[in-house]
Amino acid sequence: MKKKIEVWSVISWAMLAMFVLFLIYPMIGILNQAFFNPEGAFTLEQFTKFFSTPYYSSTILNSFQVTIAVMLVTLLIGIPFAYFYSFYYLKGAKFLFVTAILCCMSAPFIGAYSWIMLLGRNGVITVFLKNTLGIKIGSIYGFNGILMVQALKFFPLVFVYMNGAFKSIDNTLIEASANMGCTGVKRFFTVIMQLSMPTILAAALLVFMRAFADFGTPLLIGEGYRTFPVEIYNQYLGENGTNHNFAAAISVIAIVVTAMVFFLQKFLTNRYNFSISALHPVQKRKPKGIAGVLMYIYCYGLIALAFMPQLYIIYLSFRNCDGAVFKPGFSMGNYQKAMKKLLVRSINNTLIFGVVSLVIIIVLAILIAYLVVRRPKVINHSIDTLSMLPYIMPGSIIGIALVIAFGKKPFALTGTMTIMIIALVIRRMPYTIRSATATLQNIPISTEEASISLGAGKIKTFFTVTTPMMANGIMSGAILSWVAIVTELSSAIILYNNKTITLTMSTYAAISRGNDGLACAFAAILTALTTVSLIIYLAVTKSEDIKL
Amino acid sequence: MSVNIIIRDAVKKYGDNVVIGGLSLDIHGGEFFTLLGPSGCGKTTLLRMIAGFNSIEGGDFYFNETRINDLDPARRNIGMVFQNYAIFPHMSVRKNVEFGLKNRKFDKSRIHEQADKFLKLMQIDQLADRMPDRLSGGQQQRVALARALCIEPDVLLMDEPLSNLDAKLRVEMRTAIKEIQNNVGITTVYVTHDQEEAMAVSDRIAVMNAGAIQHVGTPKNLYQRPANMFVATFIGRSNIFDGTMKVSGGRAEVTMPTGYTVSFDTVAQENLKDGPIKVCARPEELIVQKAGERGLSAVVDDCVFLGLNTHYFVHLTTGEKAEIIQESTIDSIIEPGTPVSLRLNTEKANLFSPDGSRNLLNGVINDLKVAGR
Numbered sequence: 001m002k003k004k005i006e007v008w009s010v011i012s013w014a015m016l017a018m019f020v021l022f023l024i025y026p027m028i029g030i031l032n033q034a035f036f037n038p039e040g041a042f043t044l045e046q047f048t049k050f051f052s053t054p055y056y057s058s059t060i061l062n063s064f065q066v067t068i069a070v071m072l073v074t075l076l077i078g079i080p081f082a083y084f085y086s087f088y089y090l091k092g093a094k095f096l097f098v099t100a101i102l103c104c105m106s107a108p109f110i111g112a113y114s115w116i117m118l119l120g121r122n123g124v125i126t127v128f129l130k131n132t133l134g135i136k137i138g139s140i141y142g143f144n145g146i147l148m149v150q151a152l153k154f155f156p157l158v159f160v161y162m163n164g165a166f167k168s169i170d171n172t173l174i175e176a177s178a179n180m181g182c183t184g185v186k187r188f189f190t191v192i193m194q195l196s197m198p199t200i201l202a203a204a205l206l207v208f209m210r211a212f213a214d215f216g217t218p219l220l221i222g223e224g225y226r227t228f229p230v231e232i233y234n235q236y237l238g239e240n241g242t243n244h245n246f247a248a249a250i251s252v253i254a255i256v257v258t259a260m261v262f263f264l265q266k267f268l269t270n271r272y273n274f275s276i277s278a279l280h281p282v283q284k285r286k287p288k289g290i291a292g293v294l295m296y297i298y299c300y301g302l303i304a305l306a307f308m309p310q311l312y313i314i315y316l317s318f319r320n321c322d323g324a325v326f327k328p329g330f331s332m333g334n335y336q337k338a339m340k341k342l343l344v345r346s347i348n349n350t351l352i353f354g355v356v357s358l359v360i361i362i363v364l365a366i367l368i369a370y371l372v373v374r375r376p377k378v379i380n381h382s383i384d385t386l387s388m389l390p391y392i393m394p395g396s397i398i399g400i401a402l403v404i405a406f407g408k409k410p411f412a413l414t415g416t417m418t419i420m421i422i423a424l425v426i427r428r429m430p431y432t433i434r435s436a437t438a439t440l441q442n443i444p445i446s447t448e449e450a451s452i453s454l455g456a457g458k459i460k461t462f463f464t465v466t467t468p469m470m471a472n473g474i475m476s477g478a479i480l481s482w483v484a485i486v487t488e489l490s491s492a493i494i495l496y497n498n499k500t501i502t503l504t505m506s507t508y509a510a511i512s513r514g515n516d517g518l519a520c521a522f523a524a525i526l527t528a529l530t531t532v533s534l535i536i537y538l539a540v541t542k543s544e545d546i547k548l
Numbered sequence: 549m550s551v552n553i554i555i556r557d558a559v560k561k562y563g564d565n566v567v568i569g570g571l572s573l574d575i576h577g578g579e580f581f582t583l584l585g586p587s588g589c590g591k592t593t594l595l596r597m598i599a600g601f602n603s604i605e606g607g608d609f610y611f612n613e614t615r616i617n618d619l620d621p622a623r624r625n626i627g628m629v630f631q632n633y634a635i636f637p638h639m640s641v642r643k644n645v646e647f648g649l650k651n652r653k654f655d656k657s658r659i660h661e662q663a664d665k666f667l668k669l670m671q672i673d674q675l676a677d678r679m680p681d682r683l684s685g686g687q688q689q690r691v692a693l694a695r696a697l698c699i700e701p702d703v704l705l706m707d708e709p710l711s712n713l714d715a716k717l718r719v720e721m722r723t724a725i726k727e728i729q730n731n732v733g734i735t736t737v738y739v740t741h742d743q744e745e746a747m748a749v750s751d752r753i754a755v756m757n758a759g760a761i762q763h764v765g766t767p768k769n770l771y772q773r774p775a776n777m778f779v780a781t782f783i784g785r786s787n788i789f790d791g792t793m794k795v796s797g798g799r800a801e802v803t804m805p806t807g808y809t810v811s812f813d814t815v816a817q818e819n820l821k822d823g824p825i826k827v828c829a830r831p832e833e834l835i836v837q838k839a840g841e842r843g844l845s846a847v848v849d850d851c852v853f854l855g856l857n858t859h860y861f862v863h864l865t866t867g868e869k870a871e872i873i874q875e876s877t878i879d880s881i882i883e884p885g886t887p888v889s890l891r892l893n894t895e896k897a898n899l900f901s902p903d904g905s906r907n908l909l910n911g912v913i914n915d916l917k918v919a920g921r
Contacts, residue, residue: 449601450634450692452621454648454699468638 007459011367012379019386022422026401033248033404046249056231060253063212063228066146070211071204073151078158079200081302083188084295085159086166088287091296096303098538100156103306105530107487107504109216110523112149113511114309115140116221117316142225146218150211152306157210158203165199166192171280197272205265212258213394215490220511228254229394229490236400237494248404251397258392310527317524321517334521338506341518342498346506347525353417353502354485357424361432361481362474364425366467369436374445384437391430395490398427403494420500423491428484432477439473440466472541479537483530503529550577551611551702551735553598559606560593560759567593568759570607574915575737576752580729582738584746585756586782591739592707594756598737599628599705611702622651627696627734629706633688635680641691642667642676648699666698669728686717693725697732704729704736710745722749743783747771752915755779764915772896773912777904780828787834787870789844791827793899793908795820802827802899805866806845810894812909819901819908826900831873833893836860836882843889846870848882862888 037043050056081100085093118125119140129135140148169192177183177191193200215229222230232254235247287295317334320327335343368387371380390398402423406413413419447469451461489504496505503526510519553575560568568590575581583591596602598609600621609616616624636644642663649659667673670690680688689709696704709725710718726749729736740746746753747767754764755778763775774780777788793815794801800815804827837843846862849869858881860872872890882888899908 444630444632444634446630446632446634447636449599449621450628450630450695451636451647452601453599453624453626453628454695455622455651456647457622460651465636469636471638 015383026405029404030248030401033245034252046246059226059228059231067212069147070150071207074155074158074207078155082159082162086163089284099303099307104156105483108489109220111153111309112217112220114313141223145221149217154207161199161203165196171282198269201269232396262392313520314524317520324514324516334517337518338521346503350502357421357485360425361429365432365436369440373440387433390426399491399494415497424485428481431480435473435477439470443469552577554610557607561605578733579751580736582746582750582753584753589756590759591756595739625702627701627704629692629696629709631708633692637680641678645695666694670694685713704734706738761916765913769913775914777900787829789827791825793825794822805864808844814909816910824902828898831871833896834872835891837889839887841889843891848884848886
């Protein structure tokens, strides 16, 4: 074999260099701040402070408590929903599906904000109940609020995962168990749930990661119930007494915790490792009788509850508003105010960041998937592992790491568009890489070999055969990346400034300044943007499924 | 025009694991040559070494005088048909077939013409504008073959091309493949684990086991005078009995279980020695007679009527099991439990050395030795 330098090796090394610069180097910065005091001496002071002060160490407990509760509740409400959806003919199934997706793709804090407007201290429902019926509902701030908002936001993740799992169950297995006298609820638990166990674990992990790292929801609705990501943010950028070293130390702890959960899930999943091939997909049945009615009530009720916040925000955006007070009557006033408050720039920035990041993500994901699947070498596996690291890192940590690394020379990038794009790419690439890798793994290499044996060179084969075949898988990952980019809050809140403000940031800024009408207008536009993206995606790919 | 493939001392390793260790083979120009063996024997590995998709750890591969070891797969001028067809799912049938021609910088009009010619030859011209997901297995197979042939390759390689088809289509396609190979006259290397398929299409077959070639020969030769016991049991079915050979007057007297003695006049001169041997009789080489006549004494366990033939499963009075195939007769089938006597057709039966590694008879033609050095 000729010993010329292969194109792919060059790409491997370039890729590795990039990850070292934009991921490893910033992470070293965090470690540095966590373990060394400003004078440069090694110290565990920050960690001792965290664990010995209940004020701080309780945040980790809080985060765990609420996240595990969210995980359980999402499984509890999401699995029956998925079961009804995939085992019965429900009228308007497509509507249910799309709406569920929209719920979990909305910007992280809009749900929390809307529920505050509805059920908060001055929420319309709270006030209505108190004034007309004299009923006092409990506080939705703190644990309960976070639980409700996150559970309603994340149960669609469980639904989508479980729908996939239920679809892959072979109907003959269902028939076989009926044949052996196992039906109904017993069959659901002994056969169907057992077969779906790997998916349940995967969904549980996903919910855990998202809920644990969610920053917007506890920030708005958590109040005294202090969680991890919020504490990191407060220590880094808070209004009083910031301590960068302490923020870095908490970040390190957060990463260790999420990594442990990640490996625990891997371990559990391996115990349920089996493959089923559905030659005969499950036959859907028609829901009948009282059970059928309850099924409809459950599914539509749940979706309505989950989607209501977004609709309410859109409704509010058209109401007259003066500062924080909504007044009777409708107008475009909020939108006019938004125009003055950098609406155009926000939209432009959101779209520019989104498109540029997405293009970079897609290119990198294709290359990484190819390297990992077709050229399994140590260096390529390291790239793969590195690229998945951000999956377990809360966004605010990535934001802080980038500020530490690129806040000063030689790489002064803070405040530029570049750093926003870097953050978005790093954070949202894992989705696309996963789906691209999975797709390529299912494409037999012989198709590429056929191309080569027909005289196409390696590069030509990559572009004319490999890439087009991967297109579908890349698209399904890219839509997730796109929506996540557009609604990004946690890293952006640390990196943005007036010039690089996005729709999400404008919304957040308006909320935190108490400009409720303005906030609603921004949020409504954001919701419209994600909805339109999703509908375009579904129309273009003609797919009924979204893999998350 | 047709190309010889010459392989000398080919070595394939995965890490320290030697899959093929020093294999040599001559494949003649224009012949339909089959690599046959159980799964894992290295036949696909060898094929992919010829195609250039597996690295070669040792030895030399030639197309005529050209050494191809270091030649890029894209430039070996090979047509390859894959087990899963490897049809490009995002291109129409015509685009698939034209793909190779475009890479060869044919001019436009010739591309169209050439593609048409092979679409017609494979009888898929009316499917030209379909997408692959709307083709049946057999149709995809035809597209794969048209795509491989239309670039007019020097060599056609096929890796278990029929294994994904149902039984009836498999027979139909193998006839089609054989016919087209005859018409085009291209050197073809075909990999399969199905011995019937191999016999049906091949000019010559190489039987492989554990990374080594056991026997290279025509289907007739492999079946009638297998080089060793592996070949005898892999190609068709064989009953193996222990026996002893005694030489008297230049003839071999072979004593078999139950004391049955027969004389062979087909034993090669150098193998005429007293001692233990293995007797290998195919099911049709044992003839059922009435009990008491000279032969292996046995009892019928079961019989299966298959129309043309009837299969008998018997055990000898010394315990060995045996299988016999007889042309069905009009009178009644022999009932289970009936004692019978089995005569051996000594003209057809084979004798092997006690370890089964050598056929002791005259008439074994194994091209492997010719290829050896």
